[in-house]
Amino acid sequence: MALQNHHQLHFILVPFMAPGHFMPMIDLAKLLAQEGVTVTVVTTPVIASRFRPIIDRVIESGLPLRLLSLRFPSVEVGLLEGCETIDAVHSLDLMMKFFKGIDMLQQPFEQLFETLEPCPSCLIADKYIAWIGDTVRKFGIPRILFDGMNCLTLLCAHNLENFKDYENVSQSEPFELPGLPDRIELTKAQLAMFLNRSSPEWQDLRNRIKAAEAEAYGVVINSFEELEPRYVDEFRKVKGDKVWCVGPLSLCNKDNLDKAQRGNKADIDENQCLKWLDEQEPRSVVYACLGSITNLSLAQLIELGLGLEASKRPFVWVIRSGDKAAEIEKWVEEDGFEERTKGRGLLIRGWAPQILILSHLAVGAFLTHCGWNSTLEGVCASVPMITWPMFGEQFLNEKLAVQLLEIGVSVGVQTVGHRFAEDKCEKLVDREVVRAAVENVMSEGIGEETRRRARVFGEMAKKAMEEGGSSYLNMRLFIQDVIKLVSHKDSTQEGGLENY
Known part of the structure; x- marks a missing residue:
């Protein structure tokens, strides 16, 4: 009221x-x-x-x-027309121009x-x-x-x-x-x-x-x-x-349309996405999304994909659009990855309806970069996390999820990623580490307490907003x-x- x-x-x-x-x-x-x-x-x-x-x-x-x-003065500060968001900025020099545009x-x-x-x-x-x-x-x-x-x-x-x-x-x-x-x-x-x-x-x-x-x-x-x-x-x-x-502010999105359209139009039909999830067992799917502005090298993306495949679990893998999109698409086709994981893996190219996916009963783990919005959305959905921080405050968010709340498992990344120079970090995490982290969260043994605590905090989140x-x-x-x-x-x- x-x-x-x-x-x-x-x-x-x-x-x-x-x-x-x-x-x-x-x-x-x-x-x-x-x-x-x-x-x-x-x-x-x-x-x-x-x-x-x-x-x-x-x-x-x-x-x-x-x-x-x-109107954002993109051209006046040396950016391309329509460059109005951080996810469209791909170098430190352009970032400085972007902030000059904000000042204007x-x-x-x-x-x-x-x-x-x-x-x-x-x-x-x-x-x-x-x-x-x-x-x-x-x-x-x-x-x-x-x-x-x-x-x-x-x-x-x-x-x-x-x-x-x-x-x-x-x-x-x-x-x-x-x-x-x-x-x-x-x-x-x-x-x-x-x-x-x-x-x-x-x-x-x-x-x-x-x-x-x-x-x-x-x-x-x-x-x-x-x-x-x-x-x-x-x-x-x-x-x-x-x-x-x-917060959590994302809980104001009650219906599927608001969940699907939050932030941007999804690059997959939400009904197609829900249909695929409906076909999976409850709490069986790993949802892997490392954020809208995170850049990984091609070698690291391949290791991530092969680790998801090696887990033998159904998965949704979000591959962001950007400079590496064509290269990873070429690998997916030439390696036969998508064909091998057909029925068990769903690849989303570009923007994913994240809240819609996380709130589905089929999702049992969230492999995340630990951006605060993503972390909080995982908490709201009562989904335990596999943490892979990159930069910014993400390492602190990982400490909150893994050490303080005990609702996640870390892949063990210690090196800070480079948003504008991803190839400086060719490979931080290999496929076996990804597979093992998935197993730790999803297994009947060690993962049970993590999943229980995730459910507890998910209920707390909902009650806080009621x-x-x-x-x-x-x-x-x-x-x-x-x-x-x-x-x-x-x-x-x-x-x-x-x-x-």
């Missing part, structure tokens, strides 16, 4: 242009609209077109949600902002939209940070900010992360996104993001309290209690906090709000 008297509230949402960021932001928009808040999502034309069918269904249901787009959105956004009705109450923006801090100061409204990571990762990032002991540690030597409730060890290489003191241009962006984070009124997080209770508590201490865990659950209540507390801010601003009749 929606809270009452929200017709005056208007939340503006600005997602970062990466699948792992804009998908949960759209889910957040839907949930806010269900609470009676008027919501406007501002993004780029390519992302808007991906979500238009879902948003249109929400609008048709009578909820106050709208989707507006700003500030002026048209502010021009659009002045026309929005009703008057915006707050702005929820991804932390990578660094100029948002300037905009909210100009218009005198609170800025809420949306972060696509969990509380463990955010607390770790905060603690590492002023931690200097790691400077005498080698790149490959594990060290204990400071100030955490549990003993967690990682290497400097695995924490590169937090410790890297990069080129002046990138450092300037990092500094702007940090400044915007420090100025934000609070943080909305796609997690739930029961999953990482001690890390939620500790991070709230850091942020003065202005932390609202409102009426009276922790995330349900946090969403309402968040909205009520914004109401108080707006009321205070109206009562004081000041031109702006400080510390937002």
